[in-house]
Amino acid sequence: xxxxxxxxxxxxxxxxxxxxxxxxxxxxxxxxxxxxxxxxxxxxxxxxxxxxxxxxxxxxxxxxxxxxxxxxxxxxxxxxxxxxxxxxxxxxxxxxxxxxxxxxxxxxxxxxxxxxxxxxxxxxxxxxxxxxxxxxxxxxxxxxxxxxxxxxxxxxxxxxxxxxxxxxxxxxxxxxxxxxxxxxxxxxxxxxxxxxxxxxxxxxxxxxxxxxxxxxxxxxxxxxxxxxxxxxxxxxxxxxxxxxxxxxxxxxxxxxxxxxxxxxxxxxxxxxxxxxxxxxxxxxxxxxxxxxxxxxxxxxx
Amino acid sequence: xxxxxxxxxxxxxxxxxxxxxxxxxxxxxxxxxxxxxxxxxxxxxxxxxxxxxxxxxxxxxxxxxxxxxxxxxxxxxxxxxxxxxxxxxxxxxxxxxxxxxxxxxxxxxxxxxxxxxxxxxxxxxxxxxxxxxxxxxxxxxxxxxxxxxxxxxxxxxxxxxxxxxxxxxxxxxxxxxxxxxxxxxxxxxxxxxxxxxxxxxxxxxxxxxxxxxxxxxxxxxxxxxxxxxxxxxxxxxxxxxxxxxxxxxxxxxxxxxxxxxxxxxxxxxxxxxxxxxxxxxxxxxxxxxx
Numbered sequence: 001x002x003x004x005x006x007x008x009x010x011x012x013x014x015x016x017x018x019x020x021x022x023x024x025x026x027x028x029x030x031x032x033x034x035x036x037x038x039x040x041x042x043x044x045x046x047x048x049x050x051x052x053x054x055x056x057x058x059x060x061x062x063x064x065x066x067x068x069x070x071x072x073x074x075x076x077x078x079x080x081x082x083x084x085x086x087x088x089x090x091x092x093x094x095x096x097x098x099x100x101x102x103x104x105x106x107x108x109x110x111x112x113x114x115x116x117x118x119x120x121x122x123x124x125x126x127x128x129x130x131x132x133x134x135x136x137x138x139x140x141x142x143x144x145x146x147x148x149x150x151x152x153x154x155x156x157x158x159x160x161x162x163x164x165x166x167x168x169x170x171x172x173x174x175x176x177x178x179x180x181x182x183x184x185x186x187x188x189x190x191x192x193x194x195x196x197x198x199x200x201x202x203x204x205x206x207x208x209x210x211x212x213x214x215x216x217x218x219x220x221x222x223x224x225x226x227x228x229x230x231x232x233x234x235x236x237x238x239x240x241x242x243x244x245x246x247x248x249x250x251x252x253x254x255x256x257x258x259x260x261x262x263x264x265x266x267x268x269x270x271x272x273x274x275x276x277x278x279x280x281x282x283x284x285x286x287x288x289x290x291x292x293x294x295x296x297x298x299x300x301x
Numbered sequence: 302x303x304x305x306x307x308x309x310x311x312x313x314x315x316x317x318x319x320x321x322x323x324x325x326x327x328x329x330x331x332x333x334x335x336x337x338x339x340x341x342x343x344x345x346x347x348x349x350x351x352x353x354x355x356x357x358x359x360x361x362x363x364x365x366x367x368x369x370x371x372x373x374x375x376x377x378x379x380x381x382x383x384x385x386x387x388x389x390x391x392x393x394x395x396x397x398x399x400x401x402x403x404x405x406x407x408x409x410x411x412x413x414x415x416x417x418x419x420x421x422x423x424x425x426x427x428x429x430x431x432x433x434x435x436x437x438x439x440x441x442x443x444x445x446x447x448x449x450x451x452x453x454x455x456x457x458x459x460x461x462x463x464x465x466x467x468x469x470x471x472x473x474x475x476x477x478x479x480x481x482x483x484x485x486x487x488x489x490x491x492x493x494x495x496x497x498x499x500x501x502x503x504x505x506x507x508x509x510x511x512x513x514x515x516x517x518x519x520x521x522x523x524x525x526x527x528x529x530x531x532x533x534x535x536x537x538x539x540x541x542x543x544x545x546x547x548x549x550x551x552x553x554x555x556x557x558x559x560x561x562x563x564x565x566x567x568x569x570x571x572x573x574x575x576x577x578x579x580x581x582x583x584x585x586x587x588x589x590x591x
Contacts, residue, residue, distance in 0.1 A: 006411055009409065009410075009411050010411050013407065013410050013411065015486075015487040015488065016403075016404050016407055016410060016487060017404075019400040019401070019403060019404055019491075020400065020401055020404045020416065022397055022400070023397055023398075023400065023401040023420070023457055023462070024419070026397075026453075026456060026457050027419065027420070027423050027457070029438075030435070030438075030453070030454060030455075030456070031423045031426050031428075031431075032423075032426070033434075033438065034431035034434035034435045034438055035426050035431050035434070037431075037434040037437065037438065038430075038431050038433060038434040041433075041434065041437075090328070093324060093328070094325075094328060097321045097324060097325050098325070100312065100313055100318075100321055101325070109329070110325060110328070110329050112573075113329055113332040113333040113336075114328070114329075114332050115573070115577075116336065116569075116570070116573060117332065117336075119512055119516075119569045119572075119573060119580070120516070120565075120566060120569060121515070121516030121517075121518060121534050121565070122516075122518060122534075123516070123518055123533065123534030123535075123537040123538060123565065124534075124537065124562050124565050124566055126541070127537050127540070127541045127558055127561070127562050128335055128336070128339050128559075128562055129335070130541055131339070131342070131541075131555055131558055131559060131562075132335055132338060134555070135353070136350075136351055136352060136353045136354075136555065137353075137555075138334075138335070138338050138355050138356060138357075140353050141353050141354040141355040141356060142355055144353055144354070145355070153353065173331070173332070173335075176332075177332070178584070181581060181584065181585075182584070182585065185581070185585050195311075199311060204314070205311065205312050205313045205314070205317075206313060206314075206317060234427060234429055234430070236429055236518070236519050237518045237519060240518060240519070240522065240538070241518070241534075241537075241538055241541070244542075255429060255430075258432070258433070259432065259519075259522075259523070262432065262433035262436070263432070263433065263436055263523055268433055268437070271433050272433050272434065275430045275431070275432070275433060276430075278430055279427070279430045282427070282430075283425075
């Protein structure tokens with residue numbers, strides 16, 4: 001009785017299921033299958049000419065002991081955390097100060113200039129900054145004016161001492177406008193009556209910013225922090241575009257190393273094991289950050 | 302005196318205002334001047350682009366950088382490649398996301414819970430972390446170095462489906478129910494009731510995904526080795542890496558690199574100018590979702 005009812009309902013929705021079919025097929029082949037294949041291969045020694053065999057946890061063991069991967073992990077975390085901190089401050093500053101600007105033209109000019117880098121690919125942003133930091137680029141041109149005769153051009157992109165700083169700065173430069181737009185969207189929804197009440201009580205505008213604006217966008221800050229935490233080990237494009245052999249030691253990160261091992265050198269077993277570890281680590285990090293921020297609590301009410 | 306103080310509390314004090322303005326000016330300069338510099342260098346002669354200087358104004362205007370990019374680098378081919386795979390991919394994605402989003406709003410659809418989790422779970426599988434298997438699979442399917450491969454990998458995202466679902470839920474469900482009772486077919490209900498109301502949603506998916514597909518680097522870097530199939534980011538990388546290599550053979554001059562950068566930016570600037578409301582809408586939805 002119940003089975004025929006369900007069947008009837010399925011029949012009624014047969015067109016709906018048909019609409020879903022391409023999407024299900026796509027996800028099975030291009031999402032779920034690669035995930036399963038990756039986990040499967042991470043336990044195997046894969047040979048290019050066939051004849052791969054099960055080797056248990058050996059790939060994982062090799063990855064954990066491999067100094068290149070440990071270095072890539074610390075590079076990922078240093079550059080990722082540095083970029084997040086700078087981008088967060090930068091974006092927050094833009095959003096709070098823009099909210100104090102009355103002129104519409106000034107406001108939209110600044111918003112446009114800060115948001116456009118976010119839309120650009122790392123191919124564009126990387127190429128732009130590599131050129132600007134080159135010996136004949138804008139930064140050296142600026143130094144030449146300051147230093148006069150004693151000027152010697154600095155080859156910034158081949159200088160390991162600047163490598164991480166450059167990645168952090170360009171990362172924040174590209175992303176600050178995104179955070180600013182998110183913060184600003186949250187700021188404009190704050191109830192204006194709160195500000196009015198505070199100003200009647202004699203609170204200065206600066207005090208209002210500290211005690212009203214910032215606490216009221218705390219939930220957006222949490223979202224932003226969580227997004228950053230989930231992406232910290234997954235930066236590829238920037239390093240792929242901007243790294244070169246003289247600074248690789250300082251900036252080579254996990255995904256770039258996995259790409260090199262797996263795609264360029266066909267070490268499929270170790271590379272998939274590393275990718276699986278990064279997937280696990282990303283899940284653990286995002287879970288931890290959720291807990292630390294009490295992320296889910298803030299959405300309960 | 303008291304009145305004056307009260308009026309002042311709506312804005313910053315004089316010195317604070319000055320300081321705020323100064324900080325914003327510095328930020329504006331840091332953000333805008335590099336892009337302006339790219340434009341100036343791209344329209345400067347080779348000689349002036351190789352001399353050191355700040356270059357925020359022309360001392361020798363010339364379009365030879367653009368000429369180099371089209372004659373020597375042959376950037377037109379990668380530009381067309383990017384344009385083709387991005388446009389085709391996004392159109393298919395919008396259609397399929399609308400289909401799947403419509404499925405997810407059906408009330409009492411059998412297995413709806415399972416279907417929803419099936420879609421949501423794909424958002425937890427980052428494509429960048431399954432890259433090596435994606436490569437192997439594309440090799441088996443003979444999709445390496447093909448336009449088909451560039452289009453079909455990353456074709457649909459759980460995010461675009463959820464975005465469409467959110468737009469569809471704003472349509473009154475009883476409207477669809479009564480049309481159904483009147484005997485309208487599912488296709489008609491979908492096409493005549495839901496799609497017209499959800500145009501902003503379709504536009505949001507279109508422009509968000511256009512930007513992300515146009516900017517895609519990792520997938521083409523994995524799938525494409527044949528220069529004829531290079532997309533713009535791959536070509537840019539090839540130009541830049543030649544420049545930083547020490548071999549010195551046929552490196553691209555700086556005005557040509559900047560010209561290629563300006564050309565790569567152009568479609569995104571157009572989207573920003575004409576469709577920024579959709580980008581902002583999609584972006585804030587994306588941040589709320591996860």
